[in-house]
Amino acid sequence: MKKVTEKINVRYQETDQMGVVYHANYLVWFEIGRTAFVEALGFNYHDMEKEGVVSPVTHIEADYKRPAKYGEPCYVTTWVESYDGLRTRYGYDVTNQSDELLVTGFSDHVIVKQDSFRPISVRRRFPDWHAAYLEAMA
Template sequence: MFTTELEIPVRYAETDKMGVVYHANYLIWFEVARTDFIEKAGFSYAEMEEAGVISPVIDAQLTYKNSVTYPEKVTVLTWIESYSKLKTVYAYKVVKEDGSVAATGTTTHILMKRGTNRPIRLDRHFPEWHERYMALYS
């Protein structure tokens, strides 16, 4: 299974009054890690969007296990949990410097031609991306 790792330093602005990372920031970390995953797989969200295709999140799941505080660093592991021509589910594990898991989660994405609100198939619009994802998922 193809898994990427991305180290993210916790910024002071990401914490709440208690010095703990505010919960919504984990979703931002997921996005940063997913973009890194896609780039390491050889593709680019920017190129997809230039072609008039967007990839909205249709579901996000997040489970918190341990608090993260400033100035810790975390590593976000990312992989494909599920893939079909119409939908991709990315999985994430946020690991603290001491090796404990801070959070786990998934985001589910579809592809749409910008402005249509209708799903499109990855294999028809980006066949190389589809082939690579088939190989990474198997």
């Protein structure tokens, strides 16, 4: 299974008064990880969007284990947990520099036409992307 890790430098504005990362910022970090994963496969969302296709989140979950703090680097590791040609579930682990698990999560996505939000098949519309996802899960 292919996994991609992206470094996150915790910025001051991402934290609360205690210097702890505000919980919603992890969802942004998931997106950073997902984008890095897609780019590591040789694709990017911009090209998909130029064809009138977008990939909205349909469900997302995060399980908070321990806090990330201002000043410490973190790492978001992303992989494709499941994919069926229409729906994709990405998995995420966020760790600190000591490799302690801070947050786990996943997000579900579909590929839809931008103008109608009707689902489309990645298998048919983007066969190279489809093949790369199948290979990444192996």
